[in-house]
Amino acid sequence: MARILVTGGSGMIGSKLTAVLLMRGHEVVHLERSRKSPTIKTFIWDIGKEQIDEGALENVDAIVHLAGASIGDGRWTGRRKEEILKSRVNSTKLLHRELAKGNHSVKTFICASAVGYYGSDCGDVLKGEGDAPGTDFLADVCKVWEQTTEEITTLGIRVVRLRTGVVLSPSGGALEPMARQVQFGLGAALGDGKQYMSWIHLDDHCEAIIFALQHDGIHGPYNSVAPAPVTNREFTNTLARVLKRPFFLPNVPAFILKLLLGEMSVLVLGGCKVSSEKLVAAGFKFKYPELDAALKDILIADRN
Numbered sequence: 001m002a003r004i005l006v007t008g009g010s011g012m013i014g015s016k017l018t019a020v021l022l023m024r025g026h027e028v029v030h031l032e033r034s035r036k037s038p039t040i041k042t043f044i045w046d047i048g049k050e051q052i053d054e055g056a057l058e059n060v061d062a063i064v065h066l067a068g069a070s071i072g073d074g075r076w077t078g079r080r081k082e083e084i085l086k087s088r089v090n091s092t093k094l095l096h097r098e099l100a101k102g103n104h105s106v107k108t109f110i111c112a113s114a115v116g117y118y119g120s121d122c123g124d125v126l127k128g129e130g131d132a133p134g135t136d137f138l139a140d141v142c143k144v145w146e147q148t149t150e151e152i153t154t155l156g157i158r159v160v161r162l163r164t165g166v167v168l169s170p171s172g173g174a175l176e177p178m179a180r181q182v183q184f185g186l187g188a189a190l191g192d193g194k195q196y197m198s199w200i201h202l203d204d205h206c207e208a209i210i211f212a213l214q215h216d217g218i219h220g221p222y223n224s225v226a227p228a229p230v231t232n233r234e235f236t237n238t239l240a241r242v243l244k245r246p247f248f249l250p251n252v253p254a255f256i257l258k259l260l261l262g263e264m265s266v267l268v269l270g271g272c273k274v275s276s277e278k279l280v281a282a283g284f285k286f287k288y289p290e291l292d293a294a295l296k297d298i299l300i301a302d303r304n
Helices: 014-021 076-099 136-151 175-183 203-214 234-243 254-269 275-281 293-299
Strands: 003-007 027-032 042-046 062-063 108-114 121-127 158-166 166-168 199-201 220-224 271-274
Touching: 003 014, 014 027, 014 175, 062 076, 062 254, 076 108, 076 136, 108 136, 108 203, 136 158, 166 203, 166 293, 175 199, 175 234, 199 203, 199 271, 199 293, 203 220, 220 275
Parallel strands: 003 027, 003 062, 027 042, 062 108, 108 158, 121 271, 158 220, 166 199
Antiparallel strands: none
16 A cells, blocks of 8 residues: 555546545545645645645655646636646646655656647647657646656656646546537537547546556656547547537637637647557556547446
8 A cells, every 4th residue: 555645636637546546545645725625634735835734745655746727727828828837847846845855755756747748739640758849838838847857856756757638537627518519419620620639538547647656667758648549520520429419510610719719729729649659568558448438438327
């Protein structure tokens, strides 16, 4: 049994990960901005003030760092972009500062990253961990975020950076509003519909995190995406088929999405075709490698 500290443990991914870890006999503690769980021991940190509760790292074997401001909540104003970047980089620096003090037992540090590392629009080129980062805002955020974790490796701690795609979950995340639109018969491809979506079932993503925790030979970047990326049109068509709803509306023009969302429109108009080969080669097995089965489990199984 390990004691695992999860930052952002009350979020969509953190909540599910916590439940799975507890079910398997591990001890989980959270590091949050406020106490949110009545059942999980929670330590408080204030990233802006560079403060963290004393004892947060006591007897901790591994840290899973998921905290960071959502990239999809609100238009990307200058202030919002700064918040997105600082919430990731400064929180990682604060954890490094605490770890550098010593007097802890942390051996592993798993840090969230994103496939945005490769850029907001990679066309149909398959991207792997050895490829260079993109040059846009999201790529810059991921690049600086990952570089910050390098400081933790100098402390002799094993660091794994999981570049995550679109996480499909029955509650929250990108799937919920998409499924709602399709349910109302309003499903349509966005832009030209050819942009790739590299996705992963929430269960598989949590298993990938646990896999990284348990395998000492894993370090550095790994793409946490299913092995079958699809285009936006393919995703929407599959979603409509699973929900047994029509899919006949014309594509939503790109210029409308740009007017509505501004620079943030790259989240729906761009995309990357990302490989999971490195994770599979390490021995990881996906429970939901195909989109159809993943959507049926999330959207249909829960209703039965």
